[in-house]
Amino acid sequence: MSLDQNWFTEVGESTGIAFSLRITGKLHDEQTEYQRIEIYETTDFGRLMTIDGYIMLSQRDNFLYHEMLSHPVLYTHVNPKSVLIIGGGDCGTLSEVLKHESVKSAVQVEIDERVTRLSEQFFPELCGANDDPRARLVFGDGIKWVTDSEPESYDVIIIDSTDPIGPAAGLFSEPFYRDCFRALRPGGIIAQQSESPLLHMKLISAMRRSMRNAGFSDLLTLNFPQCVYPSGWWSATLAGKNVALRNIRDQDIVDKSFGTQYYNLAMHQACIAQPEFFRREIEV
Numbered sequence: 001m002s003l004d005q006n007w008f009t010e011v012g013e014s015t016g017i018a019f020s021l022r023i024t025g026k027l028h029d030e031q032t033e034y035q036r037i038e039i040y041e042t043t044d045f046g047r048l049m050t051i052d053g054y055i056m057l058s059q060r061d062n063f064l065y066h067e068m069l070s071h072p073v074l075y076t077h078v079n080p081k082s083v084l085i086i087g088g089g090d091c092g093t094l095s096e097v098l099k100h101e102s103v104k105s106a107v108q109v110e111i112d113e114r115v116t117r118l119s120e121q122f123f124p125e126l127c128g129a130n131d132d133p134r135a136r137l138v139f140g141d142g143i144k145w146v147t148d149s150e151p152e153s154y155d156v157i158i159i160d161s162t163d164p165i166g167p168a169a170g171l172f173s174e175p176f177y178r179d180c181f182r183a184l185r186p187g188g189i190i191a192q193q194s195e196s197p198l199l200h201m202k203l204i205s206a207m208r209r210s211m212r213n214a215g216f217s218d219l220l221t222l223n224f225p226q227c228v229y230p231s232g233w234w235s236a237t238l239a240g241k242n243v244a245l246r247n248i249r250d251q252d253i254v255d256k257s258f259g260t261q262y263y264n265l266a267m268h269q270a271c272i273a274q275p276e277f278f279r280r281e282i283e284v
């Protein structure tokens with residue numbers, strides 16, 4: 001990461017890509033037990049949170065990621081009542097999940113409490129559901145949480161993690177998916193942020209293979225734009241436990257009682273289309 005006067009620049013050494021946002025200043029800089037969290041004010045994208053120099057979210061475009069990690073999986077499950085979120089410390093995913101009236105409980109397990117506390121301070125609009133009686137905020141390792149979970153205790157598990165390095169590396173592994181499979185009720189579904197189809201196709205193929213090996217019978221990778229992440233093209237991958245992931249609750253999407261900025265029935269139908277290179281490269 002380099003900071004050149006009025007610009008924040010994220011440098012991707014492995015991808016050969018750099019992405020910059022113009023800033024007016026740095027609002028916060030903190031090294032926690034787990035990672036370095038920085039918050040900037042930008043001229044055009046609102047506030048920006050980075051972890052270890054990598055962009056986590058901006059106020060302007062986080063709705064894309066948070067909506068697409070939450071609503072497609074919740075409108076694919078027949079009746080999601082119990083949701084587990086791993087990571088997601090900025091609380092944007094939690095806030096989207098709790099818009100669903102069917103959801104009776106949502107547990108968020110974030111390893112770094114400081115991410116959540118700073119989000120409450122600098123991104124309060126994402127934290128409006130933190131006091132919802134259905135929400136439970138836990139601070140600890142999501143991998144251990146799933147290992148220790150009772151069998152068949154969740155309908156949906158959303159993995160809203162950082163890139164697969166450091167504490168998040170194990171969240172992309174077959175043993176973790178096996179534990180998720182055990183923790184899900186029949187008909188349960190995982191939704192996991194799965195990086196860029198353009199840049200990280202090998203990772204997506206490997207994730208899907210591991211999910212399949214862990215017992216998941218159907219897999220579906222969703223595509224959506226996210227301009228502050230490398231390549232501007234991002235994905236989430238769903239893995240279903242004895243459930244067909246292309247069957248969605250169409251009418252419930254049309255009748256939804258809450259507002260969204262991106263997600264609707266047509267966007268759901270569009271995001272499950274699989275590009276040709278993608279179809280060729282996935283091995284499962």
Ligand code: SAM
Pocket residue numbers: 034055056057065086087088089090109110111112115140141142143160161162163167168169171193
């Ligand atoms: N939208 C972001 C992205 O794709 O870059 C992710 C945002 S969210 C802030 C990611 C969170 O995952 C971080 O706060 C990080 O602390 C958390 N995390 C990483 N590994 C974890 C683990 N093993 N258990 C729980 N949370 C974890």
